Amino acid sequence: MVSRLQSIRNPLRVLTALFLAFVLVGCQTGGGPIAIGGPRVSGQSVDVAMLLPLSGAGGDALLARSLESAARLAAADVAGSATIEITVYDTAGDAATAAARAQEAVSAGADVIVGPLRSDATAAVGVAVANSNVSVLSFSNNTGVAGGNVLIMGYTFANTADRIVSFAARRGQSNIVLVHASNLAGQVARDAVRGAAARSGATISATIPYEFSQVGVVNVVPQVTEAVRNNSASAVLLTSDSAGALPLFAQLLPENGLDTGTVQLMGLTRWDIPPATLQFSGLQGGWFTLPDSGAAAQFNARYAAANGGQPHALAGLGYDAIRAVSQAAGSGRLSAGDFVSAGQVDGAGGAFRFLSNGTIERALAVAQIVDQQVSVIDPAPRRLGGAGF
The missing domain is CATH 3.40.50.2300 (Response regulator)
Structure with a gap:
């Protein structure tokens, strides 16, 4: 977490760390080549394990709920092309807990993992499920944890x-x-x-x-x-x-x-x-x-209509992850390579696509x-x- 500076003269005390996109933690996994040939998706149903800090400290729990709501909104949007079943696992904002929940999800038959939130937990999860070839779509923006079976969703x-x-x-x-x-x-x-x-x-x-x-x-x-x-x-x-x-x-x-x-x-x-x-x-x-202001405005309006309130600034990452899962599932597999080859996805903040090193390119x-x-x-x-x- 980035610590705040207190500005002299205190010009605007209302400035808070609402924008958490740049949660860069020093855990690195090396960013190796992405994985190819993940588990085959059975039929048109995709089981998504969502790793979120539901009981995390600070504002993490609020963000987690907003990410989940956005993901479920996306699942409803793509219902005509694929059935997305989302199961949420609480990481408590802890890397070791996130790794354990990821292994639990894979054992339960998850086709893909969405989350966790931060890069230290992402690194732990990527290692924990590496042998399963289950892809991890992390909400981190730390390019150091991308590669292998891990792709990152955040704005880099x-x-x-x-x-x-x-x-x-x-x-x-x-x-x-x-x-x-x-x-x-x-x-x-x-x-x-x-x-x-x-x-x-x-x-x-x-x-x-x-x-x-x-x-x-x-x-x-x-x-x-x-x-x-x-x-x-x-x-x-x-x-x-x-x-x-x-x-x-x-x-x-x-x-x-x-x-x-x-x-x-x-x-x-x-x-x-x-x-x-x-x-x-x-x-x-x-x-x-x-992000694309038109796409963001549409997402915010639809989220508010469905949930009775405005989304967190990062909630669109949850929506984008499920849209990416739906598009990649058309190939019948959900390896990291399939997410890359699926090409452009139209998300909550405009167009994006995954790159061959597991990072992301977003239209800004x-x-x-x-x-x-x-x-x-x-x-x-x-x-x-x-x-x-």
Whole structure:
């Protein structure tokens, strides 16, 4: 879990860690080649074991219920093509418990596992059921646990970096100063941005790490503005989120001489979650990515109608997992390779597909903050072509 920074002057105390997509934990499984030839699905019925932290700490239990509700909504949507039977197993938010529940599910005849939530539990589950060839569709976004029988569903730094950096390069904002925390999440984000820059032709003219603390952010701000000036940079890319260092950077960079009217601010995380983030004056005009707004609005409305309330920000991952299971089941098998070969899936947040290394590519829009509102300036593509966008 990412710890929060307390911003000076406390500009918006309502900022909370609602957006949990970047739950990067240091458990790695190596990301080897995906598995081929999983168990054959019997008839048109698919038994899905859903591993969720129903009794987990903090907000995990609430998220678990929302993921389950979204998954059941998807199961109803695909009922005409396949019967999806969902059995939920409580992981209690514990990796060892998740592994035990996964083995229990496989023994009970599960065709595929959906979940668990975090990467440490995902790594444990992947190992626990490796010999069964049962695929695991994890809600993690940690690409380090993908591969073998594990595919990840979360929004990854690599995917987001490719979208925002390639867009910036096309817009002529290709000389970028990259600012990241000196922790695991920050290092993964740094590497993702560097890879995206290499693929798009952009230049990372300076990479500036900072200690993940209030003092660390305050101390690094002059280095950022100096790097922009010394390298004639056209953009600054911040990897932090609203629950971390972003509010501080939004306040301090303009106060320390960064002209956001001439230097483009960009983010690797959602700047519209929570919505209060949009109020920061320092982020006005900034760019970030988000899912297809049309698809997301339709999903949110249908979820609310079925469940009497709005979904959690990550609930769409549960919906997407079941849609992917239904589409892959058409091949008669549900190995990781079958999920890849099934191609594009239309999900709660737009189109997505699994890649051959077990990671995921999602169609993302680029948005800009204009007058404290979200304005989509480059819509999410409806089709994923070639090797990327």
